[in-house]
Amino acid sequence: MVKRNRAASSEEEMIARIRRRAGLPASGSIVLGIGDDCAIFRPRGSNEDLLFTTDMLIEGTHFLRAHPPADLGWKALARGLSDIAAMGGEPRFCLLSLAVAPWIGPRWIDAFYRGLLALASREGAPLVGGDLSHADRVMCDILVCGSVPRSQALRRDSARRGDAIYVSGALGGAACRLAQGRPTARPQPRLALGRLLRQKLHATAAMDLSDGISLDLHRLAKASNLSAEITAPPRHRGATLEQALHGGEDYELLFTLPGAARLPPEFAGVPLTRIGTMRRGPAGAVTLDGVPLEPLGYDHFRP
Amino acid sequence: MVKRNRAASSEEEMIARIRRRAGLPASGSIVLGIGDDCAIFRPRGSNEDLLFTTDMLIEGTHFLRAHPPADLGWKALARGLSDIAAMGGEPRFCLLSLAVAPWIGPRWIDAFYRGLLALASREGAPLVGGDLSHADRVMCDILVCGSVPRSQALRRDSARRGDAIYVSGALGGAACRLAQGRPTARPQPRLALGRLLRQKLHATAAMDLSDGISLDLHRLAKASNLSAEITAPPRHRGATLEQALHGGEDYELLFTLPGAARLPPEFAGVPLTRIGTMRRGPAGAVTLDGVPLEPLGYDHFRP
Numbered sequence: 001m002v003k004r005n006r007a008a009s010s011e012e013e014m015i016a017r018i019r020r021r022a023g024l025p026a027s028g029s030i031v032l033g034i035g036d037d038c039a040i041f042r043p044r045g046s047n048e049d050l051l052f053t054t055d056m057l058i059e060g061t062h063f064l065r066a067h068p069p070a071d072l073g074w075k076a077l078a079r080g081l082s083d084i085a086a087m088g089g090e091p092r093f094c095l096l097s098l099a100v101a102p103w104i105g106p107r108w109i110d111a112f113y114r115g116l117l118a119l120a121s122r123e124g125a126p127l128v129g130g131d132l133s134h135a136d137r138v139m140c141d142i143l144v145c146g147s148v149p150r151s152q153a154l155r156r157d158s159a160r161r162g163d164a165i166y167v168s169g170a171l172g173g174a175a176c177r178l179a180q181g182r183p184t185a186r187p188q189p190r191l192a193l194g195r196l197l198r199q200k201l202h203a204t205a206a207m208d209l210s211d212g213i214s215l216d217l218h219r220l221a222k223a224s225n226l227s228a229e230i231t232a233p234p235r236h237r238g239a240t241l242e243q244a245l246h247g248g249e250d251y252e253l254l255f256t257l258p259g260a261a262r263l264p265p266e267f268a269g270v271p272l273t274r275i276g277t278m279r280r281g282p283a284g285a286v287t288l289d290g291v292p293l294e295p296l297g298y299d300h301f302r303p
Numbered sequence: 304m305v306k307r308n309r310a311a312s313s314e315e316e317m318i319a320r321i322r323r324r325a326g327l328p329a330s331g332s333i334v335l336g337i338g339d340d341c342a343i344f345r346p347r348g349s350n351e352d353l354l355f356t357t358d359m360l361i362e363g364t365h366f367l368r369a370h371p372p373a374d375l376g377w378k379a380l381a382r383g384l385s386d387i388a389a390m391g392g393e394p395r396f397c398l399l400s401l402a403v404a405p406w407i408g409p410r411w412i413d414a415f416y417r418g419l420l421a422l423a424s425r426e427g428a429p430l431v432g433g434d435l436s437h438a439d440r441v442m443c444d445i446l447v448c449g450s451v452p453r454s455q456a457l458r459r460d461s462a463r464r465g466d467a468i469y470v471s472g473a474l475g476g477a478a479c480r481l482a483q484g485r486p487t488a489r490p491q492p493r494l495a496l497g498r499l500l501r502q503k504l505h506a507t508a509a510m511d512l513s514d515g516i517s518l519d520l521h522r523l524a525k526a527s528n529l530s531a532e533i534t535a536p537p538r539h540r541g542a543t544l545e546q547a548l549h550g551g552e553d554y555e556l557l558f559t560l561p562g563a564a565r566l567p568p569e570f571a572g573v574p575l576t577r578i579g580t581m582r583r584g585p586a587g588a589v590t591l592d593g594v595p596l597e598p599l600g601y602d603h604f605r606p
Binding site for chain 2: 017023030033092093145
């Protein structure tokens, strides 16, 4: 446990610290603040809640110069859309802040926007604004807004004891491809699945798998004040168990359903696999086949 | 004119290009897309319109390492709030994406958030989310959401022929202080003035002065398909005329009113000065005392 806490400490503690400082929002229109995939805002008089998420993509941190710019543009938006999917939302619009580096030319910029706008158009998230600047290295930050009917957003803090834990797809593919020097070109945010989870399957909790299931399930369990017992999740072809447990950027969904719920084995070609159960126990503790699983997924601030 | 077009070309052309690519939003909920201080979104069933703006602040581009972090946090948010003010909005919430550099420690981060949250609390813009990452250099991107009653946002494309042109405050102060090696600590977004312009004075157009009036008035005039005639704007104590015309980061408001409108000489201690008139003529052309004024304000992409 001590080691687990240490491993998970840095980014988690930093966010907890910011959340304490930011305080509880004064306004009733803020349904949910810092700590989930999206913030939730309730416009006056509306019967829909709006979801907001931002995600950065930085040269040298998230990608290298050789990365095809059209794939980067796609990925910048896909990361944000994945957060909207995790809450069961419909994408509404996006804004992009982009700082270009000296080595960037007009063709790069065109290709970047081409990739981003292809996904924006497919998923109904028009680009409505943003900011342009320059920097030593390319960096961008996407803001995506989504919507759900009032009070129906899926959250990570609402799993219940006895709920079944599921993942979509197979894990470790992104880490495996990265290790082979060929990062995933165009991740597919699970928007249709997110809507299904909200509308038809009444999932009790959900989040997206961006940092590895060992860390992300720890976060979901901690937010829900429960522990989690799992068996090995489905592995992407060629991925090691380590990559499936701790590798980031799979952008699959992790979700919980009442233990007795029945689920089809797949949805739109994506497998849905039960991997475990939410239990009473130390908040955030995860066991894999009965053995404590350390949250070793991707953490920007691990010492 | 050729020279003017060339000088103004780069960032403007880049934005025009992105706007063309992004296309007209498919959804009726997008009231205004790329090209103004904020995008405007109309939630279903609501009687308010929501305003969205993002602004980056990047080490080496916008500030140096020695800059006090509490002032930086303040400024990151102030830049976004200034865009909300320009459209006459009430701040509602903000999200912050922050990438920290290796030289950053916990005290820096605490001070940064302290500055940001002080302004957020004062102006009613609670921090509800964002993203954390790391990078070679510090960079942050703020998203601010504001609101206005339906259809009442002030825009830059709605000035009319014969309208009087006004500025708040005195210009060139930020450029003057920067030249003296002591950048402005805590810019004050003109939120109360923006609301007054919308509610009581019925301004016909408005925008904030972030890149220098020579460039910003060119943008307002171009968006409104008019030209503008001005005399020298009020200068901040110690600022040169060049600094007042082309210096960025003043965060004052530039606005237009019907020519016959009466305005008090100041509001809440901030002078309001008539500096000219909107005219029929080449869209975007600005003259100062009858002489063409080149849009030499700050442009990230000037060759």
